[in-house]
Amino acid sequence: MKAAVIDTYKQSMPKIKEVPIPDIRSNDVLVKIVAASINPIDIKTKDGGLKMLLSYDMPMIMGSDFAGIITVVGEKVTNFSVGDAVYGRVQKNRIGTFAEYIAVDQGDIALKPKNINFEEAASIPLVGLTSYQTLHDIMQIQPGEKVMIQGGSGGIGTIAIQIAKYLGAYVATTTSANNFDLVNSLGADYPINYQTTNFAEVLKDYDYVFDTRGGATLEDAFKIIKPGGKVVSIAGLPNYRFGKEYGVPLWKRLAFGIATRNLTKLEKQTQASYTFLFMKPSGAQLDILGHLIEAEIIKPVIDRIVPLTKVAEALSYSQSGRATGKIILQMTNDSEKEVRV
Template identity: 75%
Template sequence: MTATMKAAVIDRYKQPMPVIKPVPRPNIGPNDVLIKIVTASINPIDIKTKDGGLRMLLKYKMPMIMGSDFAGIVTKTGSFVSDFKVGDAVYGRVQKNRIGTFAEYIAVGQGDIAKKPANLTFAQAAAIPLVGLTSYQALHDIMDIQPGQKVMIQGGSGGIGVMAIQIAHYLGAYIATTTSKDNFDLVRSLGADYPIDFRTTNFADVLSDYDYVFDTRGGKTLSDAFKIVKPGGKIVSISGLPNARFGREYGVPLWKQLAFGFVTRDLTKLEKQTGASYTFLFMKPSGVELETLRQLIEADILKPVIDRIVPFSAINEALAYSASGHATGKIILKMTDDPESKVFS
């Protein structure tokens, strides 16, 4: 008899909410580990994926299990796995073609996970992978921030923002960020130097000569970023549109490269006018960088910020709350209803 598990499944794009139902437990390949998921986090990309917002980049077969990152326990290892053993506490962000962390189990490649930070609970650890990797790749890998440089981070109290501020602070940047006035104390405690109340002030009216902008909003906010970046500066966005350069780097078909170039022609024009560069970031899972983040967390340099922890059975309410844009930090799903379970120790 095939073993089953509970999972949050959609049967079509733009389905209002997933349905929790039994599905077959995944099999693993020789380089995979099977994880019993203890906690998972909700991210805006989960909602974009559900609603078909990434179909130009990725098309998923239906039905599809939602979810992108997790913390859990290794329960089985493939024949080529050497870095992990059964019983290890790990955290990770799965490859984009293997999403499905809103479930009791997931099969994931050993290169996409790392040991869970020893000083974090499973709930705290689940708050790290996607936002940590996204922020690290934007600020460290692409921008290569050096001490004293200035970076503007959009949405400083959001799931990405709270981690990006900490990483930028660790790298030595001077940090401006947008948030509500109620969250000024929070973002300052994380390392922000200049919080801006987005409700009353347009950041483009008060900032200038910045080295970098990390855009998490897209639209007019992204266009306004070009007003504050110095020539030779960089704008990295996770909410804008992929351009032709992105298409070439990721080896997408030529027709898609041309399509990307057409829809981002205004951004290309702004690049030429300002001398700044625009990069669309499609984060790559990396166990190596998760290990780097683990070391920073265990050194108390980085810490998770959690808005709330909800049971798996309340996933639809949690997704609706995430879509509202009101969360401060991360929303965590507890994948077991047993609060006394030893995996929560």
């Protein structure tokens, strides 16, 4: 099968190579991938930015989420059958969705929502699960509460806004003025032009902040959070508490604690909490998201669809930060698309 492969960390771009179709375990299904999506974590992984948390043997196939059709099921698989159209986010130690096939545990997939195509379905798993676990599981948003979502027109932001509104929140978000109409259409109540306005100067007393930027932007979140509020980041640094919860070795937890001393200080000063989220794959939560999509409460937002052979161009575009919604890699040609489920 064809796959986008890197041979070493910090390789400029992956190369398309022929590699063996993966073997499946007893709880796995083998999926013929129709489409996969590009996420910032793919670039961080390629560049070695997550080595403190995860390290991979090389060569490595890139990619974390996908949509496709099951071609083989393991002997212990009970929830799916050959021919099922599914979507999912693989476990972090089994990445490799920028390929024609993937072996994935049945617990990490769900049936594809019936009212969207494979490309749209592939755009959902990572950003949908990240947003749901942030807004529903950690923040536990209640109707009328206020949440600030960074980067409202990006892959995460476009889905997070919709989930936050479903949960009943008042939503502020940062984006460029050109994308105000988009984020308003998704439900944003207060779009802020990050190019001209610092959100920390116009917002106050927010219950929650969903940070997708890290750095100084993350620290600014504590300027608007109310006592008892929660700041959740997918772009900041893991702290000591995160390391303990995930069973990280003590030396790494201590390193996390030192690196996040300023965030710990800000927590104490504001009486708020800081959580670094490392999203967990969940077929059960994808099933929930699928029902919300079928009910037209959530809709995918796609910037562009490109063939696997142009993965380098797609990754470069992702790194530019100009994408509105998701960038999709397509594995099948147009003639195959006409007969898909």
